[in-house]
Amino acid sequence: MRYTEHLIELDGLTKGFGKQEVLNGLDLRLPPGVHALLGPNGAGKTTLVNILSTLTSPDSGAARVLGLDVRRDKRELQGLISLTGQYAAVDGQLSGIENLLMMGRLFGLSRRAAAARAADLLDRFDLAKAAGRRVGTYSGGMRRKLDIAVSLIAHPELIFLDEPTTGLDTRSRRALWEEITALAAGGTSIFLTTQYLEEADVLAERVLVLNGGRIVADGTPSQLKENVGGSTIQVHDGHGRVIEEIPTRGSAADVSRRLAALAAARPDVQVTVRRPTLDEVFLQLTGKKAA
Numbered sequence: 236m237r238y239t240e241h242l243i244e245l246d247g248l249t250k251g252f253g254k255q256e257v258l259n260g261l262d263l264r265l266p267p268g269v270h271a272l273l274g275p276n277g278a279g280k281t282t283l284v285n286i287l288s289t290l291t292s293p294d295s296g297a298a299r300v301l302g303l304d305v306r307r308d309k310r311e312l313q314g315l316i317s318l319t320g321q322y323a324a325v326d327g328q329l330s331g332i333e334n335l336l337m338m339g340r341l342f343g344l345s346r347r348a349a350a351a352r353a354a355d356l357l358d359r360f361d362l363a364k365a366a367g368r369r370v371g372t373y374s375g376g377m378r379r380k381l382d383i384a385v386s387l388i389a390h391p392e393l394i395f396l397d398e399p400t401t402g403l404d405t406r407s408r409r410a411l412w413e414e415i416t417a418l419a420a421g422g423t424s425i426f427l428t429t430q431y432l433e434e435a436d437v438l439a440e441r442v443l444v445l446n447g448g449r450i451v452a453d454g455t456p457s458q459l460k461e462n463v464g465g466s467t468i469q470v471h472d473g474h475g476r477v478i479e480e481i482p483t484r485g486s487a488a489d490v491s492r493r494l495a496a497l498a499a500a501r502p503d504v505q506v507t508v509r510r511p512t513l514d515e516v517f518l519q520l521t522g523k524k525a526a
C-alpha cells in the first residue's frame with residue numbers, strides 16, 4: 236500500500252445530527268484487507284462510510300483513510316477509493332455499458348481493458364441483455380447491480396460497499412462475493428457494511444460491530460465467536476435433523492454435565508456440539524437479532 240500501514244485510522248471520531256449523537260468517539264486502526272461493519276438499523280454504519288469516503292464531514296476527531304485525512308486530503312483520497320450504495324452516481328441518461336466504460340476510463344483503464352472488464356461484469360450480474368439500454372429504464376434491482384459493477388470496474392486501493400447485497404437475488408449475491416474475493420486477492424481492500432452475518436462470516440478478515448455510537452466488538456469472525464463462549468449441544472432425530480438445541484457455557488464441565496443429564500433421560504439420542512454463530516455474537520452484543 237502506498238501511504239501507511241493502516242488502511243483506516245480513527246481517533247476520537249464523532250458525528251451527530253442535531254441533538255442526536257450517532258458516532259460517539261471512535262478509535263480504530265485497521266490494516267489492509269476485507270472488513271465488515273455490522274450493527275442494528277440506525278447504528279451509524281452509513282454515516283461512518285460516508286465520512287470515510289469523504290461525503291460527510293465528521294464533527295470532531297480525525298479519520299485517515301490510506302494515510303490521507305478525509306477533510307484535508309479529500310480530492311486525493313477520492314481518486315483512490317470507490318463507493319457503492321445509496322449515494323453512488325450512475326447516470327440515468329447513459330446506457331449500462333456507457334456508464335461502465337466511463338468509470339473504467341476515469342479510473343485509468345485503457346479503452347480495451349475497460350471494454351473487456353465491462354463485458355465480464357455485465358455478464359456476471361446478468362445485465363448483458365440490457366447493456367445498451369438507458370439506465371433510466373432499468374428496474375431498481377438492475378440499477379443496484381449496475382451501481383455495484385461500476386464500483387468494481389477498476390482496481391482502486393479501497394472499495395466501500397454499503398449494504399451491497401441488500402435486495403439482490405442469490406446469483407448476483409454469489410457473483411459479488413466472488414468479485415470481492417478476487418479483488419481482495421489482487422490487493423484491493425474492501426470495507427463493507429451488511430445486515431447479513433453470513434456475508435461477514437464468509438468474506439471478512441475482521442468484523443466490527445457498531446452499537447450505541449461505539450465499536451463494541453472488533454476481531455476475526457472466530458475471535459468474536461470465541462468471546463461469546465457458550466457452545467450448543469444439538470440433539471438430532473433419526474434422520475439427522477436437529478430437533479433441540481441445549482445452550483451451554485462452553486466449558487468441559489458444563490457440557491459434560493448437560494450431556495450426562497441428557498444421556499440419563501434419553502440414552503439413545505444422537506448429539507453434536509456446535510460453536511456459536513455470528514448471529515449469536517450479534518444478539519449478545521446488541522440485544523437485537525440480525526436480519
Ligand SMILES: Nc1ncnc2c1ncn2[C@@H]1O[C@H](COP(=O)(O)OP(=O)(O)OP(=O)(O)O)[C@@H](O)[C@H]1O
Binds near residue numbers: 275282
Ligand atoms: N442527514 C441526516 N440528518 C439527520 N439524521 C440523520 C442523517 N443521516 C443519518 N441520520 C440519523 O443517524 C442515525 C444513523 O443513521 P445511519 O444511516 O448511519 O445508520 P445505519 O447503521 O446505516 O442504519 P441502517 O442499517 O438502517 O442502514 C439514524 O438515527 C439516522 O436517522
